[in-house]
Amino acid sequence: MEYSSKSIETKWQKYWQEHKSFEPSEDFSREKKYILSMFPFPSGRLHMGHVRNYTLSDAFARYYRQQNFNVLHPIGFDSFGMPAENAAIKNGSHPKSWTYDNIDYMKNEFASLGFSFSKERELATSDELYTKFEQGFIIDMYEKGLLYRKKGMLNWCPHDLTVLANEQVVDGCCWRCDTPIVKKDMNQYYFKITEYADELLADLDKLESGWPKQVLTMQENWIGKSNGLAFDLYFDDTSKTKLSSNFESFDVFTTRPDTIYGVSYTALAPEHAIVSYMIENKLLSSDVVAQIEAMKNSSSIERQKEKSGVALGLDVIHPLTGEKIPVWVANFVLMDYGSGAVMAVPAHDERDFDFAKKYDLPIKAVIKPFDGELNPEAAYTEVGELFGSSEFDGLNSKEAQAKIIAHFQAQNIGKKTTNYKLKDWGVSRQRYWGAPIPFIHCEECGLVMEKKENLPVALPSDVEITGEGNPLEKHPTWKHCKCPKCGKDAVRETDTMDTFVESSWYFLRFCASKTNWEKEAFSAEQIKYWMGVDHYIGGIEHAILHLLYARFFTKVFRDLGYLEFDEPFERLLTQGMVLKDGAKMSKSKGNTVDPDALIEKYGADTARLFILFAAPPTQELEWNDSAVEGAYKFIKRFHDRAFTHLYATDVIPSIDHTTLNKEEKFARKKVYEALARANEVYNERYTFNTMIAGVMEAMNALNAQSNKDVWTEAYWIMASIMEPVIPHVAWEISEQFFGRKNLAPQAVIDEVFEEDSITLGVSINGKRRTEIEVAADASNEEIILIAKEAGAKWLEGMSIVKEIVVPKKLVNIVVKG
RNA sequence: GCCUGCGUGGUGGAAUGGUAGACACGACGGAUUCAAAAUCCGUUAUCUUCGGAUGUGGCGGUUCAAGUCCGCCCGCAGGUACCA
Structure with missing residues (x-):
């Protein structure tokens, strides 16, 4: 029997579909596993990153089904978002039809890869039913005080009169019309994620056993908790007069109060209120104003790279020495961290040092190493012993920090403070293809929530997407409505939500079955049974934002009474990217490999085997056409040898090990080694490449002998181990020889290792x-x-x-x- | 810039502090074939005076023992809050 991927794969895909083989059971007394891969944005076609992601989750799902678990392995589409609108701008397609056409196409691709998804729970986040429940949650969060409005700086294109995503700003200009962008202060909605900063940080401990350390560290640094001293710097009399006494002082924060005697200048963010006041009141030369505007309009990343600044011609008084200190504006000072102002200690901070060197500002060292000399040509940022610090001389950094903070508190001129790098999450978007924020602006009543029975607030379908203005704002009728409170004429909020909102709770929605799909987002009982996700698999690029937002939503839902746990994802596997010729596969580079063509030529099993064999999941995967060919040849050998060496049986052959010759013993040892390794891989290591290598070694060893019992026993085990990887050919062999009885847990026997x-x-x-x-x-x-x-x-x-x-x-x- | 990773033969990778290069691709040699494809068997880190020497991005350190742990440097990648 010659191997034919097409006939075998078509046969089993049809079988799985007809028998609904992968629907989870509603019997909640069984042990469960919830296997989830991050759902895709429906960009049109699957790319190899998707294939890798879903092959990994499918391997886990199939493994646990063999182990008799009740497995939930759902799939959906993260279907709101900017690319649908970009396509509309480019081709005149409607975002909705573009999106749903793509979804249909991608579903077929999933089926042709043999992924064992539960089809009955499929969803797209742009479905009105999904929007309905999401808008309900948003209202709950607003009512709990976790959603609020404030001004925020956005990229604005003055030509297209539209807000641009960071991605749409190319070299400081609009991607469509090349107009230089400006920053515009606009009203925005924000989630109060900072209220959960401490818990998000502390609960990382609970994830230690299941998440990669790398991701925990990244999240910890992102939250960026730091303790220090906050105090006011008061202007001298001349400066106060300049400011017409509108400002007496400004607030600064430092994590290194021990260096306070080394302060030689201070710096404000370009957006700082004092700077704005000086610009408005023409207290700065046009040249200085131009420099400050340029700082404001450059991206935050640019601002951290090339430091620049300008003196404001103001001085403040050092709170301990009484010395005059000049006030500068510096581009690297960010308005949304601390108070948007820093005390600069160039001798002991790299950024302050670079800035002081560039503008020839004084550098005053006050900390020296406990042993060794201070290098005047670099910032000494370590702890050490204080000098030139008056009464604090001779103390070490740690003691001095405590004493200086205590001194400020005693004098009532400053206080111990904790700061976070984490900022509140801006969720409003001035775009069409997103979930509308279900709020109404009424002249009488102010901001009013839409009534829950009126949800969803759905998008209008008759829109023109041009890239100019905000489509919902421009729509002739959509925004006009009656106030739910007083009944008078009112207008709807035209901002839609960040798509990270949808991906922050979709894993909860998957817990709902068809029985309650329409009437509630999910039931408490379903959540209790299925959550947390046992294996969550997705790209490392989501290590911070998506995973942090999903953790935040889980805690909010807990506090709203919808669920009873703290963390959504028990174990996390972050996969590396798929590269070709050393670069990320992308259309613009023209180095993509189309999964459809691959399946057509070699079959789904080959695609799956190659992608798991070529590298461990966490590592980047380098595409290699001839290695794909190698994977195909292995499957062919695996298939063809079964048909020449096996006999049919519905129990594993029993073999007397002592009667075997050397080659037979060695083959059995290799087979059971492969099994032991497979158990370890599925449960702990996830290095499928080494598991597959183990099976290849076993095949090589089997080939050196011809005992049919040994061959048959080997395939009983190997077809089981490999089924999660190459399911079609594995089912075919299992069906032909073992009545599929071998797709079950396998026991390692020790005698073969003696x-x-x-x-x-x-x-x-x-x-x-x-x-x-x-x-x-x-x-x-x-x-x-x-x-x-x-x-x-x-x-x-x-x-x-x-x-x-x-x-x-x-x-x-x-x-x- | 900052945060986090990664760097091993011609190539993808293995090695859970303990014999570096498992397994595979490619290449080379052979068998089979009228011939080719396919298949099967074998060789394959580098240098070598054939004794051995060298070797995991670079430099240094810890250890009886380092690809693995620590420090510094170089290169590449991901993230950097409106790409998802």
């Missing part, structure tokens, strides 16, 4: 010189004796210092002479 003798490496001074063969039960003394004989050549004239035996590995003899 050996009479073992080989050990012999090292002299850590350098491998030779090897020895010893009895498996030889004592260390015997082993050392044999090792010394074998290594006599290198031991001549040397005196032995130490002898180390590493069981079953090697002997190291340390000599000198």
